[in-house]
Amino acid sequence: MTDAGEALAREVRACAQEFAAQEIAPHAGEWDRKQHMPREIIGRLGELGFLAGPLPTSVGGRGWNNEVFVGVYEEIGQACSSVRGFLAVHTGLVSQCLHDLATEKQKSRWLPPLATGEWIGCYALTEPEAGSDIGNIATSAVRAGDDWVLNGSKIWITNGGIADLAIVFARTGPGEGRKGLSAFVVELPTDGWHARPLGATPLGHRASNHVRLDFEDVRVPDNQRLGEVGGGFGVALAGLNHGRLGVAAGAVGIARACLAAALTHARERRQFGQRIGDFQMVQADIADMSVETEAAAALVARVARAADRDDPQIGRLTSSAKLFATEVAQRCADKAVLLLGNRGYGDDHPVERYYRDVQGLRIYEGTNHIHRLVVARALIGRP
Numbered sequence: 001m002t003d004a005g006e007a008l009a010r011e012v013r014a015c016a017q018e019f020a021a022q023e024i025a026p027h028a029g030e031w032d033r034k035q036h037m038p039r040e041i042i043g044r045l046g047e048l049g050f051l052a053g054p055l056p057t058s059v060g061g062r063g064w065n066n067e068v069f070v071g072v073y074e075e076i077g078q079a080c081s082s083v084r085g086f087l088a089v090h091t092g093l094v095s096q097c098l099h100d101l102a103t104e105k106q107k108s109r110w111l112p113p114l115a116t117g118e119w120i121g122c123y124a125l126t127e128p129e130a131g132s133d134i135g136n137i138a139t140s141a142v143r144a145g146d147d148w149v150l151n152g153s154k155i156w157i158t159n160g161g162i163a164d165l166a167i168v169f170a171r172t173g174p175g176e177g178r179k180g181l182s183a184f185v186v187e188l189p190t191d192g193w194h195a196r197p198l199g200a201t202p203l204g205h206r207a208s209n210h211v212r213l214d215f216e217d218v219r220v221p222d223n224q225r226l227g228e229v230g231g232g233f234g235v236a237l238a239g240l241n242h243g244r245l246g247v248a249a250g251a252v253g254i255a256r257a258c259l260a261a262a263l264t265h266a267r268e269r270r271q272f273g274q275r276i277g278d279f280q281m282v283q284a285d286i287a288d289m290s291v292e293t294e295a296a297a298a299l300v301a302r303v304a305r306a307a308d309r310d311d312p313q314i315g316r317l318t319s320s321a322k323l324f325a326t327e328v329a330q331r332c333a334d335k336a337v338l339l340l341g342n343r344g345y346g347d348d349h350p351v352e353r354y355y356r357d358v359q360g361l362r363i364y365e366g367t368n369h370i371h372r373l374v375v376a377r378a379l380i381g382r383p
């Protein structure tokens with residue numbers, strides 16, 4: 001990065017850090033308990049330029065590269081995975097995906113309101129029978145004159161109940177599996193679109209809006225198709241490559257927050273007449289947390305640079321970062337709960353929330369099993 005680039009990265013990170021410390025962290029526990037994040041926080045993300053940080057200024061963005069923007073995900077991820085998750089979906093899966101693949105006319109209609117937060121975006125891929133196996137998507141889109149008619153259901157859709165715009169993946173045929181998928185942008189509200197409760201209390205990300213979506217003859221004009229008919233799988237991956245980098249950076253934030261909590265406690269808590277941080281077993285845990293967090297942060301930065309130069313290996317690299325950083329965050333959260341003893345077990349301390357939230361990062365945007373497959377197949381080649 002140039003000197004100017006480094007200065008920008010420091011400035012943007014400092015802004016995100018202050019915002020997260022003052023406007024998110026003090027409320028994150030309460031939002032988690034209430035299972036709700038106030039709309040004002042989305043407005044603030046827009047005012048600070050975070051909702052469209054990596055988009056060009058011509059559509060209301062800030063023109064930051066990935067190396068700069070991962071600092072925003074990391075700082076917000078330290079405070080609250082629900083807010084960071086909102087951002088990774090809205091900006092990574094939706095806005096950056098639209099920027100990559102939409103026509104100029106489509107971009108000029110959708111990106112400016114997404115940039116400010118006037119519109120909220122969601123990304124509807126997962127179905128009851130199609131999680132890792134996207135090729136099993138059953139939602140159908142049938143051509144009817146100038147429109148397509150969508151029928152089917154999606155589950156676990158982040159922002160789905162508050163969205164003004166959705167990227168929906170549906171089967172248009174005639175291709176089998178992934179080849180028969182196409183992507184559509186649905187403007188909301190619209191007839192036949194139903195956002196319904198999941199019917200379960202999530203383990204983590206409780207302040208997020210996760211819903212089931214049911215489509216009953218939802219009409220979408222053909223000019224709201226994103227990409228080619230049959231090109232839906234490529235659209236899905238384009239969005240995921242952006243979102244997964246945000247998840248990886250958010251995981252570094254969780255790991256840093258867990259390390260900070262463990263360090264504070266190791267210095268303050270005394271047992272057997274000394275600081276618990278003076279016990280070698282506690283020191284080993286703290287050293288491991290620190291080393292792994294540094295390694296995850298370095299990998300995320302390397303992959304962000306690779307994304308900035310359109311590295312042809314970006315799929316493998318993004319999977320590597322998402323896999324490694326989320327597993328590091330999980331180990332750090334696990335150690336932090338143990339080191340804080342009973343304090344780490346109650347919801348009056350954030351490590352309990354990090355411990356729950358991190359499980360989601362290991363599942364969404366491809367489970368970590370799937371990321372191992374992506375990495376191995378990219379290296380070995382398919383049979």
Ligand SMILES: Cc1cc2nc3c(=O)[nH]c(=O)nc-3n(C[C@H](O)[C@H](O)[C@H](O)COP(=O)(O)OP(=O)(O)OC[C@H]3O[C@@H](n4cnc5c(N)ncnc54)[C@H](O)[C@@H]3O)c2cc1C
Nearest residue numbers: 123124125126131132156157158360363364365366367369
């Ligand atoms: C908090 C949260 C937010 C989410 N937000 C969204 C969203 O905004 N939009 C959206 O579309 N979806 C979203 N999802 C859904 C998420 O992307 C899926 O849950 C995920 O892709 C996994 O699908 P599944 O849960 O059906 O698991 P399955 O695919 O049924 O997998 C079950 C288990 O089998 C393993 N497995 C499956 N296939 C293989 C294989 N080939 N090799 C090895 N192991 C395998 C998996 O790793 C997993 O451990 C969200 C999920 C969560 C938890």
